[in-house]
Amino acid sequence: MSNTPQQQAGEPAEQNQIDSYRRKLLGGGAAIAGAAALGPGVFFTSVARAKPADQAVSSEVRWGFLIDANKCADNCDKCVTACNDEHNLTGFGRPETDAQWIRAVTLRDRKTGHTTKLPMMCQHCAHPPCVDVCPTGASFKRADGIVLVDKHICIGCRYCMMACPYKARSFVHETITNQQEYSPRGKGTVESCTLCVHRVDKGEIPACAEACPEKAILFGNLNDPGSDISQRMATEASTEVRGDLRLDLGVRYQGI
Numbered sequence: 001m002s003n004t005p006q007q008q009a010g011e012p013a014e015q016n017q018i019d020s021y022r023r024k025l026l027g028g029g030a031a032i033a034g035a036a037a038l039g040p041g042v043f044f045t046s047v048a049r050a051k052p053a054d055q056a057v058s059s060e061v062r063w064g065f066l067i068d069a070n071k072c073a074d075n076c077d078k079c080v081t082a083c084n085d086e087h088n089l090t091g092f093g094r095p096e097t098d099a100q101w102i103r104a105v106t107l108r109d110r111k112t113g114h115t116t117k118l119p120m121m122c123q124h125c126a127h128p129p130c131v132d133v134c135p136t137g138a139s140f141k142r143a144d145g146i147v148l149v150d151k152h153i154c155i156g157c158r159y160c161m162m163a164c165p166y167k168a169r170s171f172v173h174e175t176i177t178n179q180q181e182y183s184p185r186g187k188g189t190v191e192s193c194t195l196c197v198h199r200v201d202k203g204e205i206p207a208c209a210e211a212c213p214e215k216a217i218l219f220g221n222l223n224d225p226g227s228d229i230s231q232r233m234a235t236e237a238s239t240e241v242r243g244d245l246r247l248d249l250g251v252r253y254q255g256i
């Protein structure tokens, strides 16, 4: 396709918070405790689309999104707000550098000039350039396809930001306070969409998908032919943004 994305748009975190986060990332160990805390309705709906709470991270699963741009209203930013709220991404009045893990993007067809608005976050590439260029191994991909940054060993070189074709990553310039324990952040490190791994590991769906009133963001297991997301991808057309890069994205779109 000929579309190109156009954006319209301290102190390190407490050691114990990062250690806790790292254990969850590497081991998927948060699973059981989280499931017990869910309300009945949330539990059944979520588990149908995210992983069973007692299941470890496995390459048999690949998490992803199918986003229907046709359902995305021009004036809606509920997914962006939900992400910001979930991860306490407060701005500093500097839109150029403020963290935004999901943002409204306008794609323009070079031939026709037709534009489409869609939400864009880290595409959780199967062959992630951000991981390839990271000199310390801080950028990594989990067995289930979720691409993350280990804040322990990120040195803030920002090579990954330059390598990402989707401008999905941002650098933390300011001292961060009031952060969520499950989503630690630190000045001098790089960050991006975590696919709400803290939710997924509890059998829940990501905050942006949950918040969308039009159900435009469908989350699920791309490796399971019986999942809602796979079934829809098998019967309806969808595409990757900049599929020509052959990064095998975890996020696919409809209506572009």
Ligand code: SF4
Binding pocket: 121, 122, 123, 124, 125, 128, 129, 130, 131, 147, 163, 164, 165, 166, 167, 168, 169, 192
């Ligand atoms: S979209 Fe960018 S940050 Fe996300 S996995 Fe791909 S290269 Fe890395």
Ligand code: SF4
Binding pocket: 082, 083, 084, 086, 101, 102, 121, 192, 193, 194, 195, 196, 206, 207, 208, 209
């Ligand atoms: S999956 Fe979570 S972190 Fe990623 S864009 Fe959605 S709300 Fe933000």
